[in-house]
Amino acid sequence: MLYQFNEFQKLALSPIRTGAQIQSQILRSPFNPFSGTPQAQTLAAVYELFAETTQYHGKPAFGIDQTVIDGKTVAVKEKIVHRKTFGQLKYFERDTKRSDPKVLIVAPMSGHFATLLRGTVETMITDHEVYITDWRDASSVPLTDGVFDLDDYIDYVRDFLDFLGPNTHVMAVCQPGVPVTAAIALMSEDKSPNLPLTLTLMGSPIDARQNPTAPCKLATDHSLDWFERTVIQYVPAVYPGAFRRVYPGFLQLSGFMSMNLDRHVEAHMKQFDHLVQGDGDNADKHRAFYAEYNAVMDLTAEYYLQTIETVFQKQSLAKGEMMYRGTRPVNPGAIEKTALMTVEGELDDISGLGQTAAAHDLCTGLPQSMKAHYEQEGVGHYGVFNGRRFNSEIAPRISKFIRAHEPKPAQQLSLVPKLEAKADVSKKAAAVEKPVPARAVKAKKAKPAAIVVAPKLKATSKKIAEPSKRVKNASAPKKAAAALEPVSAKKTLKSTPAKKKA
Structure with missing residues (x-):
């Protein structure tokens, strides 16, 4: 009612x-x-x-029609490049020939439309090819189009990454942290050729046990049955999604406002x-x-309830107990080729300090050179992905991290002299095409790369950053070393140590 x-x-x-x-x-x-x-x-x-x-307020428009690249104003055209039932993939095409890293921003499905990240897109679009997930209001999806739950969310993320192809970078803002990490873990186990190069988690409740906030306590103080009886409603007959069970957007907005x-x-x-x-x-x-x-959207009941149970009540991913489709374990330790960066806000009252950084302890398959953490002082949840501090402090660090893990351009081969024997030519070609084992490169002429090593994160600590120490890592590329240089004593882009595999 x-x-x-x-x-x-x-x-x-x-x-x-x-x-x-x-x-x-x-x-x-x-x-x-x-x-x-x-x-x-x-x-x-x-x-x-x-x-x-x-x-x-209905669904707003992004309204991004231009940006500034290399000091020049260029036109931006918004395109829908991939459509699915409960969401679509939008691309902000820039009128430029410049080649920049490809970034997929996974918007939260938590009551607001993807346009809440308009400022995030406007900032990132100056130096990146930006795509964003644009989720549909559940009240506009006919009941005959089926259901959408947390497992479907994981499938959508995988499908979007397969559509974009290799060499993609992912930014998961808030709620998508858990399903995006799960999607990349599954893709890693499946040896997908479209694994993203980096994953940046921003204000995400990876481990809701760390410094629990009001939303976390609300989820644990009530049973799943209470949520189903109290907040799940049927869409009125005047909407296309009539009689679908949903968590109404206006209830989510009331919760945000009351906080x-x-x-x-x-x-x-x-x-x-x-x-x-x-x-x-x-x-x-x-x-x-x-x-x-105030522009809010409805969420399907099955997605909302499964998220409450998996992410907040059971903390399944953090405990190593998350199951995909009820049968397949989700193992973040399988992630070995996707570099991880986490970003937190000092005053975040939705995803408390330590909840996002906990991802580093789960991704045990990543070396130190592929991990980084940054805590921004003086910002709350919204400031992690929008506003002045994001534009001046957070976004530049994310961009630097992304470019540090971009694939190096292929080296051009010198022309073979015409008088050289065909046998010698074939041998040289084979030697070039054959990939050199990583250990061989490490032992050969690898220059030590300086990275910043952060202390172990504590759930109760308010400050995560402390004076950095330098270690040598011969396997880290020069770009990663440059990206992870300390920026200041208070605001530090840090590498977080990973736990050893059991």
């Missing part, structure tokens, strides 16, 4: 909101002799703020002041943020 009540509320408020907008326009009209008075400005601000807070209610109240009080004072610039910024923040 909650869903039906929410729909009734939207319909009931619609004429009242329209009336408030009309009253605000009349009070601000230049033809109104009292429009310049403080009383008129205040009353107009009241009407306008009411209209804004009761406005229904930081004081901040949202303060933000709206400031907006009221902006409207009274006629501060259009700040008022527009507030509207843009909340137009995005």
Whole structure:
């Protein structure tokens, strides 16, 4: 009944909101002799703020049509390159001939649309070929199109990576951390040729036991049956996905708002002041943020409940107990060719410190030179992937990590003299085409690469970064060494030691 009540509320408020907008326009009209008075400005601000807070927001557009590359403005065209029932793959094609690393941003399916990562895309697109997963609102998917659960999410990630092909880099923002890690672990075991070169986990609940936050405690304090009885609703008949069981987006939004209610109240009080004072610039910024923040989508019931159980209640991946399709174990230790970077925010109140970094302890098959961790001071969950600190501090480090693990360009062979015997030519060609074993390269002329080694992470520690130590790693490429140089005493891109295999 909650869903039906929410729909009734939207319909009931619609004429009242329209009336408030009309009253605000009349009070601000230049033809109104009292429009310049403080009383008129205040009353107009009241009407306008009411209209804004009761406005229904549908799926926003990315609206990215240009970017700056090498100091020049270039056009950007948004394309849907791969469609599936519950999601699609979007590509932001840049009008440039420059060849940059290929990045897949896996957006969270946690109540907001992929456009919540608009700022992430805008920042990364300047130096990368960017693709993003664009998930569909479950209320718009007909019931006859089947179900979508956590295992299907894993399949979608694998399918997107197979579509993009080799030499792809993955950024998993928040919720996708667990299913993306599982997908890459399965691909590693299957020796997939389309394994991504790097995986960057950002504010992800890999191990929700570490510094549990309010969402983590809510999940563990109630049974799965309680969630199913309390928050799972049926989509009303007016939508294409009528009668589908879903976790409504408006309930997720209510949860997010209640976690930081004081901040949202303060933000709206400031907006009221902006409207009274006629501060259009700040008022527009507030509207843009909340137009995005209040745009929510429904999740399928099976996906939501399976995520609650697997990620938050059982912590299956962290405990080594996660099963794919109920029969196949998920082993992150099988990941050996995909470099791992984790990013956390000091003030993150959704994925606490240590929850994302825990991935390093699980990926035991990776050497130290392929692991890095970074904690950004002074940012919460949203600041890990959006905003000023992301643009100036986090994104440059991710880009550096990505480029450090890009494949080296093939070396050009010198021309063989014409008078050389055919037998000698064939021998040289065979010697070039035959891959040199990694150990041989290491023993030959490998230059030691300096990397930063981080201490073991503690769940209770507030600071993860501490003065770095230098070690020698002859197998690490020069680019990885350059990427993992210390940046400062407070903000350090660090390599996290992996546990030994049992």
